[in-house]
Amino acid sequence: MxxxxxxxxxxxxxxxxxxxxxxxxxxxxxxxxxxxxxxxxxxxxxxxxxxxxxxxxxxxxxxxxxxxxxxxxxxxxxxxxxxxxxxxxxxxxxxxxxxxxxxxxxxxxxxDAETPPFQVDEDDDVDEALRLRHRYLDLRRTRMRSGLELRHEVVRTMREHLNAEGFLEIETPILTRSTPEGARDYLVPSRTQHGSWYALPQSPQLFKQLLMVAGYERYYQLARCFRDEDQRADRQAEFTQLDIELSFVEEDDVIELCDRLLQAVLAAGGIEVSLPLERVSYDDALLRYGSDRPDRRPGMEIADLGEVFTESEFKVFAGALAAGGVVRGLRIPGGGELPRKRFDELTEEAQALGAKGLVWAVVEDGGWRSPIAKFLSDEEIAGASAVLGAKPGDALLVVA
Missing domain, CATH: 2.40.50.140 (Nucleic acid-binding proteins)
Incomplete structure (x- = not known):
């Protein structure tokens, strides 16, 4: 520095x-x-x-x-x-x-400082309301500073990479007309046009399309977006997104550009990856992870157990397969330590989502501890454990 x-x-x-x-x-x-x-x-x-x-x-x-x-x-x-x-x-x-x-x-x-309401020199968990009330102190903490410094490095890397790729950084208006998208708009009354108002943009969609028609071909901006919706982990009222638009390209061109960009951004955070990044189709993602935006770090993939239970005497599995359905399951590493109450809660959650039920099992040396273990043969238990890569101490969840 x-x-x-x-x-x-x-x-x-x-x-x-x-x-x-x-x-x-x-x-x-x-x-x-x-x-x-x-x-x-x-x-x-x-x-x-x-x-x-x-x-x-x-x-x-x-x-x-x-x-x-x-x-x-x-x-x-x-x-x-x-x-x-x-x-x-x-x-x-x-x-x-x-x-x-x-x-x-x-x-x-x-x-000279008054006694702070929480320790700034430690990263202990502090009540969020207290942190926000004393935000100037919260931002002094190492964890907060590290996050902001990393964000700076990521943004700098994005700009440098896209500039080198021939993009122009162009800011688009914040006060604009309403272009309904997936959420409600934030409205700003006009001082000069009584009865009219501006809307804060949910994204720069129309403006970047205008830029493409105008012949700019490669545009980006770190766009501030506003969406009036209930907040969740991936939903915020106000957020920043990297917005990109290109002309005269095909799907693979966009994917390869994003691959190179992600490689540069991850390197800024100390993570090295090789290209091309693995591609997972939408259908494959749903089959393997049950989500179109999976977190793959835990390594818990859903596997097809149909071949294992084709001849099963357990009527739930056999009936589902005979009717053209499937039997699929996943492994929870170390899940054998979960209490029985937690398995009951998972069963209720599965039923609330439309499943008829949920089979659970804890893998032990020589077999399973499960309400259905007595209905399964040793070969079926061993086969399902092998397909799921289960080890003693793991828990298995299976749905038919």
């Missing part, structure tokens, strides 16, 4: 201090992240935009040492001192600045 301006507050970022600068006079500024007293020494972890730097107040600088006794969490200060190596045994390999510390000769308290 570019060094800050050299002024009375700082001449360096504390979080950028490294062993190569040992012996230099640094002036840093930031917030008191943590404070520790050890004998005659006072240690302060100073937090700035770049990270943390340990400040040491020693009796050899009596004025600064005496004043440091008053410092508390979230106080704001600027400090001047000599950068030194930490003593052997006190190096902190978890910090980029863990090899060095600043021996403070003088400091200025810029703002």
């Amino acid at each position: 570019k060094p800050p301006p050299d002024n009375r507050f700082r001449n360096a970022w504390g979080g950028d201090a490294r062993a190569a600068a040992v012996g230099e006079q640094l002036r840093v500024a930031g917030w008191v992240h943590r404070r520790r007293d050890h004998g005659g020494l006072i240690f302060i972890d100073l937090r700035d935009r770049a990270g943390l730097l340990q400040l040491v107040f020693r009796p050899e600088a009596p004025e600064a040492h005496a004043a440091a006794h008053r410092l508390r969490s979230e106080d704001v200060l600027c400090a001047t001192g000599t950068l030194a190596r930490r003593e052997q045994g006190t190096v902190n390999p978890k910090l980029p600045t863990g090899e060095v510390e600043l021996h403070v000769s003088e400091f200025e308290l810029l703002s």
Whole structure:
């Protein structure tokens, strides 16, 4: 990161201090992240935009040492001192600045803080209403800062990649006419045209089509969208989307462009992937995951168990297959620890979604623990376990 301006507050970022600068006079500024007293020494972890730097107040600088006794969490200060190596045994390999510390000769308290309503130096769960009431404190926490910094890197990567692909970033109007989509519009009354109003855009759909007709061919923007609908995990009243439009392309051209873009974005987050990305058809996604936008990380795929139970004496399975239906199941790794009540709840959920019932089983050495185990042969139990890749301790859910 570019060094800050050299002024009375700082001449360096504390979080950028490294062993190569040992012996230099640094002036840093930031917030008191943590404070520790050890004998005659006072240690302060100073937090700035770049990270943390340990400040040491020693009796050899009596004025600064005496004043440091008053410092508390979230106080704001600027400090001047000599950068030194930490003593052997006190190096902190978890910090980029863990090899060095600043021996403070003088400091200025810029703002003293009241006791915060929650710990800023810890990422413990805090009541959401309390966090929002004190948002300026919440945004100081490492987890929040890391999220915003990652978002910045993702946005920067998107722009750089699409610019290199020949796209133009073009902003489209926010105050526009209503173009009904999947939700209700947010309306803004017009001051000059009484009885009329603007609508905040649910997406830039019409404008980007206009740009294509106008011959711009490759457009993108990080578009702010507004949708008046009930909020859920994937539904927000206000959100930002990467909006893209191209001319003279086919389906595979768009998919390959998105593959390259995703590869670049994931690399910005430290994840390397090779191209082409695996494609899963809509039908295959529903068959294997039961969703057209599956989370594949748990590895819980739905498998067809029809061949295993073709000759079964269990009438539920046999009857479904004879009528042209299917028997499908999935494995829950470690699900054998779930209480019986949870399996009953899952059965009720399945029935509420239209299933006639839900068969559950816990895989144990030598067989299943299940209400239907006595109706199945050893070969059927072993065959179903093999198809689902089940191990002792797993739970299986099967629907016919």
